[in-house]
Amino acid sequence: MTEPILEVRGLRRSYEGGRIQALRGVDLSIAAGEYIAISGPSGSGKSTLLQLLGGLDSPSEGEILLHGKPLGKAIGLDTYRAQHVGFIFQAFHLMPTLTALENVQVPMLGCTFNGFNRLKRAEELLGVMGIDYCVRQYPNQLSAGERQRVAIARALANNPEILLADEPTGNLDSENTARIMDVLHKLHTERGMTMIIVTHENEIAQAAPRHIRMRDGRIA
């Protein structure tokens, strides 16, 4: 059995003094290199779970362990987000003032990469995504599919172990959806990355080797 990369124990997240219970006790073990799809109806807690797994938020109760070490205690959340996870969003969230090439360099600013290496790595990642022809273009000059591929390149910038994607194809047409899913599958198979995708599309969820369904803040 592969060593778990992430372990979730008794995870709860409530808001407004407990009035809203987004997660009501989630236990989960994710092995290194696993490909997981999380699906569920609106308000089921899937995005909250992804935010907690990505270190964007802290749980009200319970803990998340990375390689057995608790997040927020043994590993700082900033460090975790900078070095261990990459995020892909439904709305791409690219910086509008930066070119595609500059957007990919953003996570590396202030990290161990020097300026030249940052640039080389960003060019290489855009090449891997097959969009090296649009390095100098701004997000508003790119198609939705190109924007998402820039966002994936950005998520890979710091060479994370885990890739988290929140509805990565939610804003794409079927042709671009297929292309993006193909990119994600390749990253999983060729690089052995741990992949956690939140989706409401059944086809994508069913294609994942492991499919977790959420309902009312719990794993169904």
Next chain:
Amino acid sequence: MAAQLTFARFAWKNLWRRRLRTLLTLGGIGMGIGAFVGLVGFSRSFAREWLRMYQSGGTDIAVVQQTFLNTSVDEAAGDTLRKLPTVARATPMILNLMDLTPEVNALAYGWKADSFEFDGLKIVAGRKFEDGKPEALLGELIASSLHKQPGDTIEIQGEKFTVCGIYHGGSALEAGAVILPIDQMQKLGSLQGKVTAFHVRLKPPPPGESPEHFLARAQHEIETALPGLRAVPAAERASNNQLVVMAQAVAWGTSSIALLIGILGIANTMAMSVFERTREIGILRALGWGQWRVICLIQAEAAVLGLAGGMVGLAAGWAALRVLARLPQTETIVSASFSWMLPIEALAIAVLAGLAAGALPAWRGAHLSPVEALRHD
């Protein structure tokens, strides 16, 4: 060649996105720095001209009563001064600001005809005055402003004086001044027997004694011999006399207000910018940017604003100084020369002002919850 992304580039691109607001903010901080450069530059230039005047006249020490503009030193004190072993020469002088015409006022000095301070001047037309006669020597600048030549008359406080000569002085303060016989100045002000100061030229220091030690010893000797009077080294007197201190206070006060307005402008711009970019800050946090990196980016933007505004202000202030040095109203007290320290100070103040103004918005931006920030519209 593809561009490397740096903090400065990222910061500049964020600022350039709202060009009009950025330019207006640059104008605000530029105004503050321009006021600083113009006013503080003016006051320093004023102080420098005083020092140049003392240096060209060969004055080492000025002996004064507590206040600078009081003509209350007993003229008889000169006899005591001249007998002191450290003193080579001591000459009395009176200083006053006088209206020469309704539009032109000028510094007026009362000197003795044999004053050693004439060593620093060059008579370019006419001759030196004689003690006891209603004669006046005009500096080149004031002579040109008043269109006076040797032989013309000039009216000072209701008394007629003959222009006996025109001189070239080492400093703008001298070039724009009038020098009268000291007895005539005393008569004009009903100040018989009183002078503003004694200017003292010291003997050379004896072998083995440093000039600084000799100067301090001379000061002590003079103050012991003339209780109630102060012996002030020329450099200190140049920078600490009441006129210069007053000019500096006005300069700092006015430019501080202008700087404050500039700082508020940057603070407003940065606060707006952070608010508008809440979601982007959330994205940066999601991409692993820690609070310090967010603070660095916002502060880099504020510092770039400050620096760019500082450069605008520097150019404006420098231009203002050039204009002041040519205006008839101010040419006599300010020179167009520019101390190299002033631009450095101005730019440092501009950057610090930017950082101070950006501190609160940066702190707020850095402490946004990534999840809340990502949800922000």
